[in-house]
Amino acid sequence: MTYADFPVVEWTVHFENTGSENAPTLSEVLAIDTSLGGAAAPSWTIHTNSGSTAVATDFEPADLTLSPTPGDYLLFTTEGGRPTSGTLSADPKVPGGGWPYFNLDRGGQGAIVALGWPGQWGLQTELDSLGRVRLTGGMTNVDGPFSGTPVLRDLGLTRMHLEPGESIRTPLIVTMAWRADDWIDAQNVWRQWFLRHNTPRPGGNNPPPMCPTGSVCGSYNFTLVTTEREFDFMDGYRREGLLPSVGGHLDWWWIDAGWYTLPDAVDPHDVTAWQYTGNWEVDRVRYPNGLKEVTDRARAEGMSTIVWHELERCRPGTWLYETHPEWLLPGGDPEHRYLDWGNPDAYDWAVATVHRLIEENGPDLYRQDFNYLGPLANWNAADTDGRRGATQIRYVVGFLAFLDELRRCRPDMLIDNCASGGRRLDVESLRRSVVMSQSDNVRDPQGAHSQHFGLSPWVVCHGTSARTDSAYALRSTMNWLFEIHIDEMLTAPPTDEHWGLIRAATEEWSVVKGHYSEDFYPLSGYDRAMTGWLAYQYGAADGAAGVLHCFARPDTPQEEFVLRPRGLIAAATYSIVDFDDPGGERKVSGHDLMSVGLEVAPTHRPAAVMLRYQRADVR
Incomplete structure (x- = not known):
């Protein structure tokens, strides 16, 4: 596919067996195998990032130089099956990284290359004797750490036969050729393309900047939140002039994890109790009239609403874990099992459940999370002989189809993409969602502005949660999303000075929010x-x-x-x-x-x- 208004070309490779018998084995399947540059090319610099591991240095930018020695290479990959999970290492051959976006810069010209695959991937860059860079990459099935000096084929490229009527696909590849004074100018062309063509636009409009708040953001136990607490916090923000109903700028109400029922054996006072997902029913003890009572009250205050979900993972004792083990992937940690998006019955259940929850609870934005270690080990455990990669492909295709179905049925609803923070920020996922939690390293001023610095050349709609005790902390967090929470409002009420800082910061943000x-x-x-x-x-x-x-x-x-x-x-x-x-x-x-x-x-x-x-x- 080409774009008339940007120098961007993208493609996805598909294979289909239209016969009545198993097809011959496909092996070393690549999504990209191309060369850039020409004779007497100058040295090449690869601009890329680390991914996320929930630290202040998430999305740390890096400028890597390709060795001028023909045959030398750099090998990039991710961790655990989540596409933006990992950190660049000092390994001269295998930097890893966990960031499937690359700007190959030869001085005044180059190309941006991105892989769209919410799964495991690998990309190898290698210089040939003519100064050209050869790029090979695709879906992989092997995780690090690696011994020796592996090359792309050692990462377990797809190797499988197709059964009658079966079809598979490779990662999406997006490329943008550029000529500019420097690579940053090229990145801004990329940002413009990303916003126009790779960002969801409900109602045909760009997603509006967001300033969400709520009654909990991690320092209070999620599974102790009640309707009363939600209303007390709304009252507090309203009293201080921060809600739209009284001229303020906190325009989204966020109901985070923990609103569902827990297994009987789980103590809700345990700060990790929210991890027991799998009972997708509202806890009517804490929310007697359901979540819609809260979302309706928020809308009456002029706010839109967000509700957190994580249907992909479940724990022992929950309905999903105990009732439908056949819908769950094998292998991995039995304490955290993953829904198999490639299982038609599991997929149908997830679609129906989410539509039911949206109807019952009334959110304006669906927040999708994806926690724990990632599903790579589970995918590999489910693969049968001669079918390496089949489970991962079906899972990824099912996950993307789920998001597409949600958008088809609810075209005006935004989807938030969270995976322990920013660990699923590939170009395919972000074609369907925005980033409200760029990292699980939150309320850290240095981390927030450092992450903005690294993430912003590549992704447009992102943000994180602010610490609210200083102008420095608040301004460090400002971006397209600027999240404000005061978990301690009831137990340690903010001073007038503290409230004044928040009012001033949200007013400042409202003036400049369109620029982000x-x-x-x-x-x-x-x-x-x-x-x-x-x-x-x-x-x-x-x-x-x-x-x-x-x-x-x-x-x-x-x-x-x-x-x-x-x-x-x-x-x-x-x-x-x-x-x-x-x-x-x-x-x-x-x-x-x-x-x-x-x-x-x-x-x-x-x-x-x-x-x-x-x-x-x-x-």
């Missing part, structure tokens, strides 16, 4: 130790307006930092407003902003400088 889905520019380097300055910019592609974020961490020794924004119009005049000094507007030319820059020198640590720029020479 526009172009993105890193304005500093990435500092893994998180002691140096970190800065970035979001703004309109035409240079009309945007927002600059600059962070001095708790241990940043340098007194000042010079911000040099990008993508502006040199001849234009810009108004610069510091959110800490809204009356101190400055007028600066685009040329001077991009070349001389703006010096920021906050006197305290940590500090979050937040500036808005806007053309002042046009109305």
Whole structure:
């Protein structure tokens, strides 16, 4: 498939047996096998990231250089069957990574390549004697750690025969050729394509920025939440002027895990009790009138609503685990079993159950989670001789079909994609969903702004949960999604100063929220130790307006930092407003902003400088 408005080409390879007998064995099936570049090409740099492991450095960016020696290679893969799970290693041959997005940069030109597969994958890049990069990749079935120096074929490429009438597919491959001053300009073309063509658009519109809240976000036990607690929290936020009904900006109410019944043997006071999924009925002791009483009250306050689900995993003692073991994948940890999306009966049950829950509970957004270690070991345990990869393929196809069916029946409903945070952020999954929990490392200011820095070149609609005790923490979290929770509202009520911080931050976010889905520019380097300055910019592609974020961490020794924004119009005049000094507007030319820059020198640590720029020479 080609796109008329972007230099993007994508494809998926399909195989089908139309005969009446088993087909010959397919082996070493590749989704991509292509070469980039030409004679006398300069050196190649591969811009990519780590995936997620629920740490502050999730999505850490990396610039890897391909060895100039013909035959040398880099091998990338993921962990456990979730496509964006893992961390880049220092291994010179097998960096791993857990991030199926790559920008191959040869200086002024190159190509972006992404694999869309919510499962296990591998990609090998290898330089040939003519300076070309050969890329080979596809679905794999082997997890690390690896001994020796494996190559792609050692990762267990698909090897199976097709039964009569059977069809299979490979991962989606998306490629974007580019010529630009540098690779960041190419990434912004990618972002524009991603938002227009690879992001769900309910009603034909881009997903609106979100500022959700709720009554629990992890520091309170999920399985002790009640209707009364939900209403008490709404009352508190309303009293402080934060809900839309009273002019505030908290526009989504989030009912997280734990609202369902638990097995009799599980103590709801155990902080891990929420993990006992598999009884998909509302706990009527804690929610006597169901969740709809809560979602209706939220809508009356001007909010839309989110409800958490995790139908893919179940634990002993629950209805799903005990009643339908034939719907569950074998192998792995018996304490956490996975629904087999490739089983038609299991698929039909999941579709019917989710539609029932949506009708009964009334959410405006369906939140899908996918926890624990990942299903790779289970897929492999279920494969039969001569059919390596069959279970994984059926599972992935069933999962994507489930999301498609949900969107077909409810075209105006958004789907949130969570998998222990951001561990299922491949291009196929994000074609159907947004990212409300980019990492399970939450309420960490350094982690939040560092993750934004790494994730934003690749993904548009994402965000995380804020710590709310300082302007630094709140501004660090601001993005397309800006999540505000105060779990301790009832036990340790916030002070007037604390409430004031939240009101100010949500007001600031409301002014700039539209920019987070526009172009993105890193304005500093990435500092893994998180002691140096970190800065970035979001703004309109035409240079009309945007927002600059600059962070001095708790241990940043340098007194000042010079911000040099990008993508502006040199001849234009810009108004610069510091959110800490809204009356101190400055007028600066685009040329001077991009070349001389703006010096920021906050006197305290940590500090979050937040500036808005806007053309002042046009109305």
